[in-house]
């Protein structure tokens with residue numbers, strides 16, 4: 001890992017977020033309070049994590065619901081389901097996915 005890269009913090013490897021007894025809720029290790037709802041513990045973990053595990057087992061940045069490989073696969077499957085027609089020689093739409 002290069003010195004300039006941000007350290008990965010994997011969601012599932014985090015210790016459970018602490019519950020603050022005086023507030024009756026979950027507090028992340030960054031100090032944010034997430035209340036005491038059914039999703040509060042996960043929200044406290046999410047706050048600190050940088051990566052999660054995709055349903056296929058690969059790592060992904062935490063704000064994605066699928067990894068790069070699964071997103072590409074899903075995109076290709078959606079493309080295959082699009083209606084096809086013979087090109088009229090005039091209309092042309094080009095779509096390209098840009099990575100930031």
Ligand SMILES: [Zn+2]
Nearest residue numbers: 054056067070
């Ligand atoms: Zn995946």
